[in-house]
Amino acid sequence: MAAVRFDANAxxxxxxxxxxxxxxGLHERVPMNRHAAATMPRALPASLVATALSDARLEKLxxxxxxxQFGTLGSGNHFVEFQADQENQLWLMVHSGSRAMGQAITxxxxxxxxxxxxxxxxxxxxxxxxxxxxxxxGWALRYAEQSRLAMVTxxxxxxxxxxxxxxxxSSLIHGHHNHVRREAHFGTPLWVHRKGAQSARRDxxxxxxxxxxxxxxHVAGRACKESLCSSSHGAGRELSRTQARRTISTxxxxxxxxxxxxxxxxxxxxxxxxxxxxxxxxxxxxxxxxLVRITRELRPLLSYKGR
Numbered sequence: 001m002a003a004v005r006f007d008a009n010a011x012x013x014x015x016x017x018x019x020x021x022x023x024x025g026l027h028e029r030v031p032m033n034r035h036a037a038a039t040m041p042r043a044l045p046a047s048l049v050a051t052a053l054s055d056a057r058l059e060k061l062x063x064x065x066x067x068x069q070f071g072t073l074g075s076g077n078h079f080v081e082f083q084a085d086q087e088n089q090l091w092l093m094v095h096s097g098s099r100a101m102g103q104a105i106t107x108x109x110x111x112x113x114x115x116x117x118x119x120x121x122x123x124x125x126x127x128x129x130x131x132x133x134x135x136x137x138g139w140a141l142r143y144a145e146q147s148r149l150a151m152v153t154x155x156x157x158x159x160x161x162x163x164x165x166x167x168x169x170s171s172l173i174h175g176h177h178n179h180v181r182r183e184a185h186f187g188t189p190l191w192v193h194r195k196g197a198q199s200a201r202r203d204x205x206x207x208x209x210x211x212x213x214x215x216x217x218h219v220a221g222r223a224c225k226e227s228l229c230s231s232s233h234g235a236g237r238e239l240s241r242t243q244a245r246r247t248i249s250t251x252x253x254x255x256x257x258x259x260x261x262x263x264x265x266x267x268x269x270x271x272x273x274x275x276x277x278x279x280x281x282x283x284x285x286x287x288x289x290x291l292v293r294i295t296r297e298l299r300p301l302l303s304y305k306g307r
Contacts, residue, residue, distance in 0.1 A: 001093070001094070001095050001148075001173075001174070001175055001176075001177065001198075001206075001207040001209070001233070002092075002093070002094045002148045002149070002151075002152050002172070002173065002174045002207075003091060003092065003093045003094070003171075003172070003173045003174075003207055003218065004091070004092050004152055004156070004167045004168065004169065004171055004172045004173075005085075005089055005090070005091050005092075005167070005168045005171035006089070006090040006091070006092065006156075006159060006165050006166065006167055006168065007165055007166050007167075007168055008089075008090045008159075008163070008165040009088055009089065009090065010082075010083075010084030010085075010088045010089060010090045010301060011088065012090060012163055012165065013082055013090070013261065013301045013302055016261070018162075018163070019261035019302055021162055022082070022158070022159075022162065022163075022261075022302060023261065023262075023263055023302070023304060025158045025161075025162060026080055026155065026158070026304045027263075027304075029154045029155065029157075029158050030071070030072065030073050030080060030151050030154060030155065030304070031072045031073070032072065032073050032074070032075060032306040033069070033072060033074070033075070033306075034068045034069055034072060035068050035069070035070075035071070035072060040067065040068055041067060041070055041071065041150075043067065044062070044066055044067055044070055044143075044146075045146050047142065047146070048062075048066075048139065048142060048143055048146060051135075051138075051139050051142075053105070053135070053136050053139060054132035054133075054135055054136050055108060055132075057108070058104060058105060058108060058136065061100075061101065061104050062101065065099075065100045065101060065104070066099075066100075066101050066143065069099040069100055069101070069147075070099075070143070070146075070147050070150065071147050071150035071151050071154065072096075072099065072147075072151075073094075073096050073151065073304075073305070073306070074096050074097065074099055075305075075306055076273075077095065077234075077273065077305075078095050078096045078097070078305060079093075079094070079095050079209075079212065079303060079304065079305040080092070080093075080094050080151070080155065080303075080304040080305070081093045081094075081209075081212070081216070081300055081301075081302065081303050081304070082300075082301045082302040083216060083298035083299060083300055083301055084298060084299050084301055085296050085297070085298050086296070086297060090165070090301075091298055092152065092155060092156075092167070093207065093209065093216060093298070094148050094151055094152055094155075095209060096144070096147060096148055096151065097144045097178070098140040098141070098143050098144040098147075099143075099144075099147065101140055101143055102140045102143075102144070105133075105136045105137060105139075105140050108136075109123065109129070109132070109133045109136070112129050113129075114129075125191060134180075137179075137180065141176055141179060144176070145174065145176070148174065149174070152167070152172075173205045173206075173207055173218060175198060175199070175204075175205070175206060175207065176198070176199075177194060177196075177197060177198035177233035178194060178195055178196070178197075178233070179193075179194055180192065180193045180194075181194075181199075183228070183229075185225070185228050185229070186225070190228075192228055192230075194230055194233075196232065196233060196234075196236065197230045197231065197232060197233055198230065198231060198232075198233040199221065199229060199230060200219070200221030200222065200223070200224070200227070200229055200230055200231040200291050200292050201221045201223050201229045202221055202222070202223035202229075203220050203221060204220065204221035204229075205218065205219070205220055205221075205295075206218070206219045206220070206221060206231065206233075206292060207219070207233075208231070208232060208233065208234060208235075208281075208284075208285070208292070209234050209235070209281075210234070210235045210275075210278065210281030211235060211273070211274075211275040211277070211278040211281070212257065212260065212262070212270075212273055212274075212275065212300060212303040212305065213256045213257050213259075213260055213274070213275035213300060213303075214235070214275050214278070214281050214300070215281055215282070215297055215298060215299055215300075216281070216297075216298045216300070217281075217285060217294050217295075217296065217297055217298070218294075218295045218296035218298070219231070219292035219293065219294055219295060220292060220293050220295050221291070221292055222290060222291055222292055222293060224290055224291045227291050230291070231288050231291040231292045232284060232288055232291075234278075235278045235279045235280070235281040235284050236278065236279045236284065237277060237278055237279070238276070238277060238278055238279045239272075239276070239277045241272040241277075242272075243277075244271055244272040244273075244274060244276070244277035245271050245272050248271045248272075248274045248276055248277060249271070250267045250268045250271060252274065252276065253267055253270060253271050253274040254267055256274055256275045256276060257274075257275070257303070260300045260301065260302065260303055261301065261302040261303070262302070262303045262304070262305075263304070266305075266306060269306070270305065270306075273305065
């Protein structure tokens with residue numbers, strides 16, 4: 001997740017004409033899946049090239065899929081969203097991960113896991129296979145981080161060109177969720193796996209989105225020991241994607257999104273991302289008030305996402 005404030009009032013996105021120009025620009029500058037030849041980066045950042053992955057096949061993918069998907073958004077619950085804070089300042093929020101490279105790394109190492117007598121699979125962190133996994137997953141996290149920054153930069157340049165406003169980079173909030181990290185808890189060193197969660201150490205900044213039609217939050221961690229200094233990383237789904245597609249109509253999606261600009265041509269394909277498919281973010285935030293404190297509430301203005 002990444003968020004940055006713009007030196008602009010949120011009223012900048014009040015008109016349909018402006019929203020259409022921004023959505024068109026996002027479609028051009030932040031591809032959903034893969035770059036076209038004209039927009040594909042010439043190379044990955046040097047820091048990503050310098051770190052070798054543990055297998056020759058992964059290295060080959062890094063030079064192919066890694067490059068063609070760098071700075072692209074992805075599908076599902078990944079999004080670009082413009083938002084307004086309580087002072088009506090304009091903010092950008094981006095949710096995107098390690099793309100196909102993360103999936104390839106996971107698949108590669110799952111095939112190399114050992115199995116306990118109860119059927120659970122594992123990698124020994126102190127063994128060769130575990131060390132290789134930790135190297136590769138560390139690379140994937142850095143890839144995701146650099147890819148998000150590339151998107152934020154591209155979007156910032158877009159708003160400067162279209163609307164003459166600049167990002168305030170001193171406001172940047174940037175962090176991971178769904179990761180594994182070595183940490184000490186209750187006096188014991190542990191490998192902490194966070195799935196559907198993010199780190200929430202004392203005063204650590206975080207981002208908790210709701211849905212494409214509801215509020216999102218910037219937060220600071222409260223270092224709750226019982227949660228291993230963690231919090232949720234979003235509202236969480238109320239309905240599975242299959243249930244949502246079966247029960248939420250395109251008309252209902254449009255009704256729920258009536259105050260948010262989005263690409264209506266994609267409405268049928270976005271039914272599984274409708275606000276009704278997600279839990280009530282206000283209840284979620286109340287349930288984790290001991291894990292994080294809210295530093296900023298934001299309302300959605302414009303949502304860009306795809307299948």
